[in-house]
Amino acid sequence: MREPILKVNNLHYSYGNGNPALDGISVDIYKGEKIAVIGSNGSGKSTFFLNANGVLKADHGEISYQGTVINKKNLRELRKNIGIVFQEADNQIIASTVMAEVGFGPMNLKLPKEEVIERVEEALSYMNILDFKDRPPHYLSGGEKKRVTIADVIAMKSEVIIFDEPTAALDPLNAQMLEEVLVKLGEEGKTMLISTHDVDFAYRWAERAIVFDQGKIIADGTPLDIFKNTGILEQANLKRPAMLDVYEMLVEKKMVADTKDYPTSPQDLKVLLEKQFKFA
Amino acid sequence: MENSLGKSINFIRTSEKAEHQVTHHHKIGHKHGEGSAIDFYAYASKLRCWNPTFKVVFSFLTLLLCIGLNNPFVSIAVIIGMAYLTVLKGGLSLAAYISVLMIPITFIIMGTIAIGVDFSSQPIGQFNLFLGFGYLFTSVDKLQEMAFLMLKVFGAISAMIMMTLSTPSSEIIGVLRKAHVPKLIIELMNLIYRYIFILMDVFNNMRNSADSRQGYCDFKTSCTTFGSVASNLLVVSLKKANAYYTAMEARGYEGDLIFLEDEKKMPMRHLVIGAAFIIFLIILGIMTH
Structure with missing residues (x-):
């Protein structure tokens, strides 16, 4: 049995008003997983992320990173290894040049300056924004700011990267750029958790989906299983991905044979159709 | 490719905005957003790659000399030198430079008029102007003093403006940090x-x-x-x-x-030319004393 990279056990958290924001969350996350965290607004996704990074301290429950239970002393280790890309770039960017901004995390890790510079350049070229190095963040566009915030986390070399609704407020081109970066990071074996309301994106990108509802995890499994489960979709107020509907309609009308090989994108469907109709 | 294209478009847009702000300012007299225009000029300046410590120290020395030597020739030399640096070397348009200078110029003129021109109930002084209830009077000496003071303040300010128009705030803060603020x-x-x-x-x-x-x-x-x-x-x-x-x-x-700070190279050439300018100011000050 593989050892989970991040193990969350019976986590409870409530904000000042007494209502539980997290109500007994237990989840094991393994290295290299691509996880979509879905659920309506206020279901506890962001609170969970902040707990996982150690910014919020849980009322009950424990978090272990690579088998070590996190306490006050090794909190630093947790923050170093779990990076969050926040939903609003303007709430994350703190420095007044892109270079200082991306270097902020590595500087806090107390790395030598040469290494910080090396990491900054690496992260900036990874995100294709090396030319922005000396630019102040207030002259960048929304999509460019998003790239800077992702470079922030890449420069910290976190094992686990959490994206809090990354596609919100991005135009289609930038959203596509983001998806390419996610694929690239996935190929490098990074563990990723992404909260999103875009079910089509979750369906085509994720290997595993976790559904939050009112501070509880109500489902955890492959996106296909979850999106086929009407009960869960109703409880969490989710829509079905368009590609799933299309495929099931085609099967129902006997237009294609049911191979159980569900296409998640129009390209996949095209491949499937070409395969099935080659000999027809 | 797309990336760089988008970026340049963005930059053009920003500069259009800045330009727009400037023309706007001529009409309403510099009230809103001047701060951000100055910030933008600092990032766009060609002097930005110069070592910030050098720029800060150089403009401070110039400022001190301009005030300390109290000499109109030094003041004129400073005004010309700083305008040369900001406009020709820094690549800022003359209109934008003058627009930035308009704020201090207004204050200088208003402040120095009170020194050059006085008010009295009797017709005294070399020149006077009857206003119905009293006289505004002045003299050549007073006017000369006023002009010299204007030049001095203007020189000092243009040294500071050379610094702010070529060094983004984050770099100036970095210099202050090195100065153990x-x-x-x-x-x-x-x-x-x-x-x-x-x-x-x-x-x-x-x-x-x-x-x-x-x-x-x-x-x-x-x-x-x-x-x-x-x-x-x-x-x-x-x-x-x-x-x-x-x-x-x-x-x-x-x-x-x-924060991570970029180390900018300090070419010998800048140091030599900077020192030469400072020495030139001192000699000019002594010669025309």
């Missing part, structure tokens, strides 16, 4: 500089949304709206402060705000 002040300066722009953004959004709902239709409504926007801004900034603190903690902030 207390850490608390440095951290505050860094944060304030970053948040000015965020605050302006948020304020603009709120104002526009209030405007679109007829929030500024008459004077009374405008006052109420202004009050609501201001109080809302306070609440939002408290919330934002929280969000930032969270984001900083998530990246390992532990009480020390340390």
Whole structure:
């Protein structure tokens, strides 16, 4: 049995008003997983992320990173290894040049300056924004700011990267750029958790989906299983991905044979159709 | 490719905005957004790649000499030298440079007129002007003193403006940090500089949304709206402060705000030319004493 990279056990958290924001969350996350965290607004996704990074301290429950239970002393280790890309770039960017901004995390890790510079350049070229190095963040566009915030986390070399609704407020081109970066990071074996309301994106990108509802995890499994489960979709107020509907309609009308090989994108469907109709 | 294209378009747009602001200013007399225009010029300046410590020290020395030597020839040399640096070397348009200088010029003229011209009930002085209830009077000496003072202040200011128009605030803060200004002040300066722009953004959004709902239709409504926007801004900034603190903690902030600073090379040539200019000013000051 593989050892989970991040193990969350019976986590409870409530904000000042007494209502539980997290109500007994237990989840094991393994290295290299691509996880979509879905659920309506206020279901506890962001609170969970902040707990996982150690910014919020849980009322009950424990978090272990690579088998070590996190306490006050090794909190630093947790923050170093779990990076969050926040939903609003303007709430994350703190420095007044892109270079200082991306270097902020590595500087806090107390790395030598040469290494910080090396990491900054690496992260900036990874995100294709090396030319922005000396630019102040207030002259960048929304999509460019998003790239800077992702470079922030890449420069910290976190094992686990959490994206809090990354596609919100991005135009289609930038959203596509983001998806390419996610694929690239996935190929490098990074563990990723992404909260999103875009079910089509979750369906085509994720290997595993976790559904939050009112501070509880109500489902955890492959996106296909979850999106086929009407009960869960109703409880969490989710829509079905368009590609799933299309495929099931085609099967129902006997237009294609049911191979159980569900296409998640129009390209996949095209491949499937070409395969099935080659000999027809 | 797309990336660089988008970027250049963005930059052009920003410069258009800055340009627009400048032309705008000629009409309304420099009231809004001048700060951000100066900030933009500093980033666009060709002198930006110069070592910031050199620029700060050089302009301070020039400023001190300009005041200390108290000599109109030195003042003129400083004014010409700084205009040369900012406009020709820095690549700032002359119109923009003059537009930035307009604010201090207004103050200088208003301030020095009070020194050059005096008021009396008797017709005294070399020249006087009867106003019905008294006389405005002045003399050649007084006018000369006024002109020299103007030149001196103008020279000192143009030295400072050369610095602000070629060095972004973050780099000036970096120089102050090297000069051992207390850490608390440095951290505050860094944060304030970053948040000015965020605050302006948020304020603009709120104002526009209030405007679109007829929030500024008459004077009374405008006052109420202004009050609501201001109080809302306070609440939002408290919330934002929280969000930032969270984001900083998530990246390992532990009480020390340390930023990576770019080391810029200090070519010998700059040092020599800078020193030569300073020495030239001193000699000029002594020769024409």
